[in-house]
Each structure stands twice: as C-alpha cells, then as structure tokens.
Amino acid sequence: MVEIDPKLCTGCGQCAANCAVHALSRREDGVFQCRPYCFACGQCVAICPAGAVSMPDLEPPVPYDSASFDLQPDVLLNAMRFRRSIRRFTGEKLTREELEKLLEAGRCAPTSSNSQTVGFLVLDKEFQDMRPKIWTSFARIAEERGQKTLLRRYESYLQNPDQPDTLFYGGNQMIAVTSERSIDGALALANMELLAHAMGLGALYCGFATSAINADPSLRSYFGVTDTRHLDSCLIVGRTVLRFRRTAPRNPVRADWR
Numbered sequence: 001m002v003e004i005d006p007k008l009c010t011g012c013g014q015c016a017a018n019c020a021v022h023a024l025s026r027r028e029d030g031v032f033q034c035r036p037y038c039f040a041c042g043q044c045v046a047i048c049p050a051g052a053v054s055m056p057d058l059e060p061p062v063p064y065d066s067a068s069f070d071l072q073p074d075v076l077l078n079a080m081r082f083r084r085s086i087r088r089f090t091g092e093k094l095t096r097e098e099l100e101k102l103l104e105a106g107r108c109a110p111t112s113s114n115s116q117t118v119g120f121l122v123l124d125k126e127f128q129d130m131r132p133k134i135w136t137s138f139a140r141i142a143e144e145r146g147q148k149t150l151l152r153r154y155e156s157y158l159q160n161p162d163q164p165d166t167l168f169y170g171g172n173q174m175i176a177v178t179s180e181r182s183i184d185g186a187l188a189l190a191n192m193e194l195l196a197h198a199m200g201l202g203a204l205y206c207g208f209a210t211s212a213i214n215a216d217p218s219l220r221s222y223f224g225v226t227d228t229r230h231l232d233s234c235l236i237v238g239r240t241v242l243r244f245r246r247t248a249p250r251n252p253v254r255a256d257w258r
Helices: 014-018 043-047 073-082 096-107 127-145 148-159 182-198 207-214 217-222
Strands: 024-026 032-034 119-123 174-179 202-205 230-238
Touching: 014 024, 014 043, 073 182, 096 119, 096 174, 096 182, 127 148, 127 207, 127 217, 174 182, 182 202, 182 230, 207 217, 207 230
Parallel strands: none
Antiparallel strands: 024 032, 119 174, 174 230, 202 230
C-alpha cells in the first residue's frame, strides 16, 4: 500500500497527475492520499521530488543517478544489433549470483496492469534429470508430425548422450518463464537475454524445449504450467567461447507509415 508522509509532502501534485488509475487525491490539508484501487505500480514513489511517497511492504527504491542509470541510445541500439542466439556452450555453469542477476532483469520487465505474475523456474541441479525427458517428448512430437530431420537429431543424441546435442547445445542450465499473459513473459525473457549478452554470457530461446514441455502432461506439471499459467519460452544460459566480430545482416524493417 502506498503511504505519503505529510511532513515531507509539498503538495506539488506530481504523483496524482501521473497516476494511471487516479488513485491519488489531495486532502483538505493539501497532503495527498492514496485510495484502495491503486494497483501498486510504484510510479508515485519514483516521481515524488521530496521522497514523501513510499511502499513500506516492498523493497526500498534506488535513487536516480545519471552515471549509473543512463545509456547512450546508439550504444544500446548497437548492443541489440550485436547480440546473437548462442548454440555453442562450454558446459561451465553460471554462478548463483549470475543467475540471480538475470532473474532480476526478468523481474524488472513491465507487466500488464502491473500484475507481476511472471514466474521463473531455474533448471540447474535437476537439469540432467530433465534433459532426457524433454528430448523424449521432442522426439514424440517429431514422430507424430513425420519430421524425419528432427528425429535424426534425437537419434544423434541417443548415440552420444554425454556430448553437446542439438537441443541444448552443451548448455546445462535453463530458465523457464511462465505467465498468465504471454506478452509479460516475452518481455521478461527479452530483458534476461539482453542482460546475458551485456554480461558476456550466452543465451538461447529454446522453442523446441518449450514445445516439448507443453506437449507432455508430466513436464507441464513439473514446470508449473496450468490452465491459466502457460509456458512462454525456455532460455538456455551459459558460457560460450564464441566471439563475434561484427553484427549479422538483417532484412530491412517492414513498417507501414500512415
């Protein structure tokens, strides 16, 4: 719940003017108050010049500092151009601290109406136990669809189960993202993938693993997929020896200007 300190509030009204649901109103004494239908987006905390607004039940806000908060637009755009999907991992695991930093990036992504319903399952210690189960479901899908090329991937994995395969590519950690709205999970995934690039790590959206999990009831249960919570994607993360020298060509942007 939002609290406003009457001793610090100057009555400038910036919080109320910015409130998306008009939950803030001025009292007779000039101090602002918050109504119950606030959806706790926290923007009033961030915008208050006097620091009068707080949300005591949540983490304390970090004060803005240009040196550590601002990015040059062209630098950020080049980082987006340069990031690549990684399909060659060393097998060396990320540390708990590195994984938590990636999760923090996912947590900071915007969500519809500030619902914050995105969930993360970090497959780490149990990765090797789940790997053959995901492969088996993958093979079942390929067989049902008559996709012989994909079945050959599975056969190659069975022949060399201890070697890097063409599903996880030598990675042995994966972050599965679930949500109630697919856009929320997608934004969280994009945040984590971009931060992984900035940290010098590799990341890969694994659509095949996602499909395999969604197709198997036991896997769906394990990853927390329900009728209302779906699996948005799986992000394989890890270290890579790949070092790219330049951006990869892309098709021209497709946009209608009207």
